[in-house]
């Protein structure tokens with residue numbers, strides 16, 4: 001369980017990190033908190049010739065609200081995002097997702113961008129990004145581009161990041177509905193371990209209680225976290241009756257193609273997906289009732 | 293071919309220390325092999341068991357998931373740093389002994405660090421809070437109950453002091 005030898009460089013700036021990637025290409029890997037990367041190095045699933053440390057870069061540490069988006073720098077540590085009042089207030093679903101990410105000891109080092117770029121199919125932050133349709137900024141020496149989370153995640157541990165690109169920030173839409181509610185549900189062997197399945201939902205309604213906006217997503221039950229925007233759109237204009245929410249949850253689960261492993265069979269994952277999606281939708285609706 | 297080494301300087305348990313190590317040396321290996329501080333245990337070496345937990349600038353982290361070179365100049369506290377200045381056991385350590393919170397002892401350094409970091413933030417934790425605090429530390433012997441009892445006992449003793 002020891003990483004293969006590599007050359008180490010601490011990036012002085014984001015531009016420096018991008019130059020290193022431009023120079024070394026596939027041979028280099030960025031390291032921030034290392035909470036996903038170091039195990040892969042230890043197991044020698046990866047053996048890059050160069051590691052470029054971006055953990056301390058001030059440019060990647062900011063959390064801000066810019067118009068209708070919460071912008072989180074890629075190297076913001078998960079514990080910092082978790083404790084940030086702006087995050088909780090503007091995108092409460094993200095706060096709820098963070099609560100399920102790893103353990104205190106891993107959240108103290110692990111970063112928001114690191115989890116997104118690692119793209120584990122069961123990662124909570126990837127699920128939150130996919131379902132809220134977050135936009136990710138990717139920078140290289142060639143320039144900067146923005147991609148939707150749904151296009152960023154392309155498979156298990158796979159993203160659309162080119163070898164010379166660095167994830168710079170994630171921009172989560174802030175909902176400004178009259179009232180909104182959200183919920184995040186997960187089953188794992190031990191709280192903080194990888195999700196067997198997770199599901200999350202966010203609902204918005206007008207003064208009369210009619211749904212104006214809806215989002216639903218499921219993680220851990222396919223190659224990547226998945227949003228069900230077509231199904232969620234079906235809720236808009238309704239009063240979010242329980243029977244309808246159940247039906248949407250069932251249909252979402254039916255669209256998945258989970259695989260089985262030591263922890264859970266494919267059939268069990270599909271079952272969990274339906275149950276958790278239903279709980280997430282009902283939980284989000286419950287918050288609507290409770291909110292003033 | 294010998295591997296290139298890098299000079300790493302840290303503050304460990306209040307002392308300035310340094311060592312020449314390859315970049316791939318994790319903090320746990322740096323502590324154990326370079327500094328001979330073998331109180332911190334290496335279990336799974338990939339972030340699952342929590343045996344290697346230490347404090348980085350006062351916050352618990354897994355020392356197998358960080359390379360020593362990444363921490364240049366930072367403050368580390370290991371289990372050796374928990375005991376009293378004269379080397380006798382801290383209240384928490386003594387409570388682990390009194391409440392039979394260890395059997396093989398493999399998980400103990402990580403448990404102590406996680407528990408101490410909880411008590412530093414929260415002097416009167418509930419059972420639930422204790423369980424959450426040690427939830428990232430695996431113990432294959434005790435069944436956890438004695439560990440929860442030990443942390444409660446330590447909190448009571450500290451309150452009385």
Ligand code: FES
Nearest residue numbers: 335336337342356
């Ligand atoms: S040795 Fe670090 S978590 Fe197991």
Ligand code: FES
Nearest residue numbers: 395396431432433
């Ligand atoms: S006492 Fe043996 S693992 Fe905890």
